[in-house]
Amino acid sequence: MFTSGVKGQTKMAPSKKKHASSQPCIIPGGFTVLSLQFRSDSAAQHKLYVKEHKVRAEKSSRRPLDRTLFVLNIPPYCSEAVVKELFSQFDCVQSVELRDHPGSFQEPGPKLSRFFKPAEKKGFKVGYIVFQNSSGVTAAKSHPYNAPLVVCTEQRPVRTGVQKWIQQYTESFIQPDKLQQIVDSFMEDYDKRKEQEEERQRKEAEQQQEDEEGWVKVTRGHKGTKARPHSEAANKRALQKEMRKKKRKELMNFYTWQHRNTQKEHIAELRKKFEEDKQRIALLRAQRKFRPY
Template identity: 35%
Template sequence: MTAKNIQDFEVVPFYFSSDSTDPHDLFIKEHKVRKFDIKKPPGKTLFVLNVPPYVTVEALKDVFASAGKVQSVTFQCDDSDDTNELFGFKTAFVVFTKRPSLLRALKLERLTLPNPHNILLGMSKWIHEYNSTVYNHDKLNEEVNIYIKQHEKEEEEKKLAEKEVDDEGWTVVTKKGRNPGLSRKESVENKLIQKNKIKSKKKELKNFYTFQLKEQKMNNIIALRKSFQESKEKVNLMKKMRNFKPF
């Protein structure tokens, strides 16, 4: 079989296996560009079009290994080797270690995928894809049981953390929530009450409101009257005790 030529491209039939009868056409030619690219050296790079989406880098290396040692294979717009997830036909650059290998590749009349790659096609491919989406029931059951046990353990730890036992054996319920507080024991309650009283005294403002000023004035007047009355009574008592008689 002689390879066809279409617009500077050599059309080479590509067979998925040695016993395959229906080939897929690949379009190949020497890669020549003005701009130098170290990943695609001139004189050693083969430009390949119409590469099937399920052909990987390693598979394409083995396909062209019959022409000579392949240095690297890259797909356009993808620098990684993981191309199994790409969809649609791809463009590849096959770099040989020597130029004679490139020239031999351009004269190949057919290309065959080696057996070790085992690419699934047609009904076998669809069955494999479907089976891969079905979850293993035993594995799912095991994961669910592990999750339930872990959840029950965490709930028990939360319940124990929310309860405390005092010196007399009584269960003391503590504050719940994200920021649990102190247990409400009698000693703690007294300390909190005393602390709140001190804070309230510090915060109290004297003679700030009008009614406070009025109360302060009334208290001062009452105190003055009481002091005057006491002084008056004391003077009268002193007069009586002296028995003063000027005439």
């Protein structure tokens, strides 16, 4: 602030601060801030925080370390399809995974229909976006802060409010024929998995069969595979073997005098060995050439 020559008049010095920046906004922690607008004419903006996914302990091929982008603060109105469309402007998106909280990748089990899944939690989520090229991660991290990503467009309408509730209510009805197809498909997959498990147990039982002398053949699995737990058949054979050994021991020491004689023979053998060791030590001492005394 400075005063001009006319008394009582003041002028403000021009501000040198820029109100908008075409550079990416990076905050502590290595996160890049991306602006998000629901519509192009919306005044309010939402913030996404992205960074490259680097978790060395995770060895899943579903999240390659050089092509995966970790995203925080994804709003509830952004589905996986919407997130894929938003980030496709940086590079071709291979897959999108939205979760309630960060964590390691869980191997997918049998795929269930939406009719048999528990209701999803409504709230902000975290995402893992896998690009086909590593340049997609770099482009997303260098996106300008003052260029917001628009969610709802004419080509990609996103329903909210009453329209979204009406759509969810309409989709909640189940058609009997469609439900029957889903159940039949699930049961076919279940029968197939059950047959595969029985075949695996049969092969494992064949590999662990005992030979005539009681030896068990143990085969080494593929490199990197975890050890599988013993099958029920293998546990049963091990239990039978222990029972046979216990029975032989009981028959051997059935009478008390047999047990006492066994102990006496063992003590006599130990004493004999002790006397032999004493004689051997005395002979070694006598044969020593170096005599300091």
